[in-house]
Amino acid sequence: xxxxxxxxxxxxxxxxxxxxxxxxxxxxxxxxxxxxxxxxxxxxxxxxxxxxxxxxxxxxxxxxxxxxxxxxxxxxxxxxxxxxxxxxxxxxxxxxxxxxxxxxxxxxxxxxxxxxxxxxxxxxxxxxxxxxxxxxxxxxxxxxxxxxxxxxxxxxxxxxxxxxxxxxxxxxxxxxxxxxxxxxxxxxxxxxxxxxxxxxxxxxxxxxxxxxxxxxxxxxxxxxxxxxxxxxxxxxxxxxxxxxxxxxxxxxxxxxxxxxxxxxxxxxxxxxxxxxxxxxxxxxxxxxxxxxxxxxxxxxxxxxxxxxxxxxxxxxxxxxxxxxxxxxxxxxxxxxxxxxxxxxx
Amino acid sequence: xxxxxxxxxxxxxxxxxxxxxxxxxxxxxxxxxxxxxxxxxxxxxxxxxxxxxxxxxxxxxxxxxxxxxxxxxxxxxxxxxxxxxxxxxxxxxxxxxxxxxxxxxxxxxxxxxxxxxxxxxxxxxxxxxxxxxxxxxxxxxxxxxxxxxxxxxxxxxxxxxxxxxxxxxxxxxxxxxxxxxxxxxxxxxxxxxxxxxxxxxxxxxxxxxxxxxxxxxxxxxxxxxxxxxxxxxxxxxxxxxxxxxxxxxxxxxxxxxxxxxxxxxxxxxxxxxxxxxxxxxxxxxxxxxxxxxxxxxxxxxxxxxxxxxxxxxxxxxxxxxxxxxxxxxxxxxxxxxxxxxxxxxxxxxxxxxxxxxxxxxxxxxxxxxxxxxxxxxxxxxxxxxxxxxxxxxxxxxxxxxxxxxxxxxxxxxxxxxxxxxxxxxxxxxxxxxxxxxxxxxxxxxxxxxxxxxxxxxxxxxxxxxxxxxxxxxxxxxx
Numbered sequence: 127x128x129x130x131x132x133x134x135x136x137x138x139x140x141x142x143x144x145x146x147x148x149x150x151x152x153x154x155x156x157x158x159x160x161x162x163x164x165x166x167x168x169x170x171x172x173x174x175x176x177x178x179x180x181x182x183x184x185x186x187x188x189x190x191x192x193x194x195x196x197x198x199x200x201x202x203x204x205x206x207x208x209x210x211x212x213x214x215x216x217x218x219x220x221x222x223x224x225x226x227x228x229x230x231x232x233x234x235x236x237x238x239x240x241x242x243x244x245x246x247x248x249x250x251x252x253x254x255x256x257x258x259x260x261x262x263x264x265x266x267x268x269x270x271x272x273x274x275x276x277x278x279x280x281x282x283x284x285x286x287x288x289x290x291x292x293x294x295x296x297x298x299x300x301x302x303x304x305x306x307x308x309x310x311x312x313x314x315x316x317x318x319x320x321x322x323x324x325x326x327x328x329x330x331x332x333x334x335x336x337x338x339x340x341x342x343x344x345x346x347x348x349x350x351x352x353x354x355x356x357x358x359x360x361x362x363x364x365x366x367x368x369x370x371x372x373x374x375x376x377x378x379x380x381x382x383x384x385x386x387x388x389x390x391x392x393x394x395x396x397x398x399x400x401x402x403x404x405x406x407x408x409x410x411x412x413x414x415x416x417x418x419x420x421x422x423x424x425x426x427x428x429x430x431x432x433x434x435x436x437x438x439x440x441x442x443x444x445x446x447x448x449x450x451x452x453x454x455x456x457x458x459x460x461x462x463x464x465x466x467x468x469x470x471x
Numbered sequence: 472x473x474x475x476x477x478x479x480x481x482x483x484x485x486x487x488x489x490x491x492x493x494x495x496x497x498x499x500x501x502x503x504x505x506x507x508x509x510x511x512x513x514x515x516x517x518x519x520x521x522x523x524x525x526x527x528x529x530x531x532x533x534x535x536x537x538x539x540x541x542x543x544x545x546x547x548x549x550x551x552x553x554x555x556x557x558x559x560x561x562x563x564x565x566x567x568x569x570x571x572x573x574x575x576x577x578x579x580x581x582x583x584x585x586x587x588x589x590x591x592x593x594x595x596x597x598x599x600x601x602x603x604x605x606x607x608x609x610x611x612x613x614x615x616x617x618x619x620x621x622x623x624x625x626x627x628x629x630x631x632x633x634x635x636x637x638x639x640x641x642x643x644x645x646x647x648x649x650x651x652x653x654x655x656x657x658x659x660x661x662x663x664x665x666x667x668x669x670x671x672x673x674x675x676x677x678x679x680x681x682x683x684x685x686x687x688x689x690x691x692x693x694x695x696x697x698x699x700x701x702x703x704x705x706x707x708x709x710x711x712x713x714x715x716x717x718x719x720x721x722x723x724x725x726x727x728x729x730x731x732x733x734x735x736x737x738x739x740x741x742x743x744x745x746x747x748x749x750x751x752x753x754x755x756x757x758x759x760x761x762x763x764x765x766x767x768x769x770x771x772x773x774x775x776x777x778x779x780x781x782x783x784x785x786x787x788x789x790x791x792x793x794x795x796x797x798x799x800x801x802x803x804x805x806x807x808x809x810x811x812x813x814x815x816x817x818x819x820x821x822x823x824x825x826x827x828x829x830x831x832x833x834x835x836x837x838x839x840x841x842x843x844x845x846x847x848x849x850x851x852x853x854x855x856x857x858x859x860x861x862x863x864x865x866x867x868x869x870x871x872x873x874x875x876x877x878x879x880x881x882x883x884x885x886x887x888x889x890x891x892x893x894x895x896x897x898x899x900x901x902x903x904x905x906x907x908x909x910x911x912x913x914x915x916x917x918x919x920x921x922x923x924x925x926x927x928x929x930x931x932x933x934x935x936x937x938x939x940x941x942x943x944x945x946x947x948x949x
Contacts (some may be wrong), residue, residue, distance in 0.1 A: 257840075375840075376828060
């Protein structure tokens with residue numbers, strides 16, 4: 127699965143370890159990490175038994191690995207790769223998770239009028255080559271590939287069949303798959319009795335279950351390309367995802383980037399990084415990409431139609447646009463001095 | 472330096488490079504198992520009051536003993552405390568480098584029977600990091616997203632050490648991170664030890680491996696679990712200990728030129744992380760050194776007239792030279808400049824070009840990607856797919872064709888790795904510490920490159936490449 131949410135200053139000074147256990151009253155905190163879906167998944171969970179928490183985390187990781195085997199477009203034998211090979215003008219039976227995630231992705235496509243589009247893969251691949259230094263694609267190449275893109279060419283037949291009304295359409299779930307996997311991992315933890323945990327998919331999507339002992343929520347710092355705002359959110363049974371375009375080249379022109387605008391067929395040009403706070407990781411993951419592509423004006427309008435969502439756009443020059451329909455986004459080093467810049471009327 | 476001293480240095484080099492990598496054990500506990508049991512013969516002890524008795528005991532157990540001292544203690548230690556000692560390990564901080572240059576020849580000359588090893592104590596614990604932050608009040612925070620897994624690797628440090636101490640195999644050590652700062656307990660797992668040994672071995676560096684106290688105790692107490700762990704460490708150390716008669720050099724087609732050998736340089740770290748094979752040079756090397764085989768030269772120093780003439784010459788012969796934050800008037804600037812972006816311009820010089828970046832590297836990750844792009848598709852020696860947690864180092868015989876690729880997977884979990892290497896190779900043999908020589912991998916050759924798949928890279932793996940003398944294999948696409 128491509129690392130589709132990305133970018134960041136690595137401002138991390140911390141202790142990093144294979145696993146640790148630390149006590150807090152009767153709760154122990156167990157932490158584990160695992161490389162899956164091209165990123166580092168981390169789970170920190172509180173429980174009375176470190177062994178139980180550890181086993182639960184391992185089971186959650188196994189669920190993510192299982193989903194990666196279905197949703198990866200890097201693995202040639204994944205269900206998605208199989209679909210990409212065989213669903214052109216042919217209804218292919220797919221596993222229920224793949225059906226579900228594509229179904230949800232199409233909802234976001236409709237909601238954003240196509241800005242969020244999982245059929246963008248052929249264009250992404252075209253521009254990936256440019257990022258690798260293989261030259262900029264010609265206009266003719268771009269036009270040819272754009273003909274392969276369009277979420278409306280994906281047909282779902284409930285409960286488990288999918289077909290493409292195009293001979294060259296390809297799906298890439300990079301903008302939603304990690305979020306979906308995080309939600310499923312949270313379900314696994316919950317089913318095993320874990321109530322307070324944090325699941326982190328490479329920093330780009332984070333889901334908070336419950337809260338740490340003696341705390342009201344998990345404190346999550348959000349991406350701030352300006353290093354001046356320090357936005358934070360107190361998450362409890364909610365998720366936050368961050369999207370940002372690839373940083374510009376230092377020694378070349380900056381045409382390339384990994385997030386492609388379906389309207390233009392070219393890498394998105396934006397000054398912002400976006401964080402979307404939502405109830406589920408699937409939603410926050412998909413929304414962060416969508417909101418980055420839409421920009422603040424259209425993005426704010428879209429959020430009005432989605433309940434319990436907040437979002438913040440921050441530029442390198444510390445320009446901030448914010449919309450609060452869900453959890454408050456706070457600013458500054460101390461939460462007491464934090465301010466909220468706005469709320470949907 | 473006298474002829475005798477030069478001779479001694481080279482004898483030392485030849486002796487010290489008889490293995491690809493050596494692991495020295497740093498032991499602080501009391502009950503030391505015999506060397507035969509531990510399977511490693513080089514032991515490092517601190518210089519303290521009970522040092523002499525410790526040396527005696529360790530020698531009885533079959534060890535070659537080294538004493539670790541600071542640069543300031545070196546002369547005294549060499550004079551008074553070296554009975555039965557094989558050599559002296561000099562812990563040298565970045566700030567002591569200049570002093571070392573003066574002291575080391577004197578020490579070697581005064582004590583010709585002792586080996587003097589320069590130790591870089593500032594290496595990192597090799598690991599794949601996450602982004603969770605542990606705060607003292609037990610609240611977990613999360614910082615911003617990362618583009619790809621963050622890997623702490625010592626490859627750049629090794630390359631800098633190779634230039635710093637040319638007469639010695641790079642030697643480094645690191646302290647284990649702590650699982651919980653309040654408990655003050657190291658978090659090293661079996662996998663962590665294996666990764667540490669694999670990393671040093673793959674980089675052809677020597678490592679002083681610090682054993683945490685619990686492991687030392689457990690080994691002393693014949694704890695079965697501890698010995699299972701240790702036997703794995705032994706097999707990893709053995710995997711890198713025998714060069715099999717092959718004298719290999721790290722291959723590089725990028726030169727990184729600096730005026731200060733700073734092991735914390737992030738741009739070099741990220742280049743290592745992106746599997747860009749580079750060699751570190753000092754500015755003076757650029758004037759006189761042989762720069763054949765480099766496709767890109769990155770200069771992090773302000774060139775004087777002589778160096779700028781060499782740069783112009785290199786560019787004229789087809790190389791790409793990148794000058795970073797080196798404002799000045801240079802020969803090539805009388806040509807037309809092509810502005811690449813706000814901070815970068817390019818000058819076409821002969822068959823090559825000079826790129827000037829007008830500011831320091833603000834984004835080392837992007838800079839490394841830029842250097843990879845500048846190499847161009849044809850000059851990239853090595854590419855990995857599904858290898859975001861893997862660092863690979865190519866080796867060749869006397870700067871000739873590639874012979875060996877060493878792989879380290881910092882995720883510590885099996886990975887299916889797709890590799891593309893420059894050159895046409897008929898035979899690809901794969902070996903690991905767990906399954907020594909050799910599994911044959913199927914090469915697919917096309918357009919001067921060879922591709923193959925390693926189906927199961929856990930932590931360490933080595934690929935041996937044989938050149939294409941036979942007719943193309945059926946799989947060939949050439």
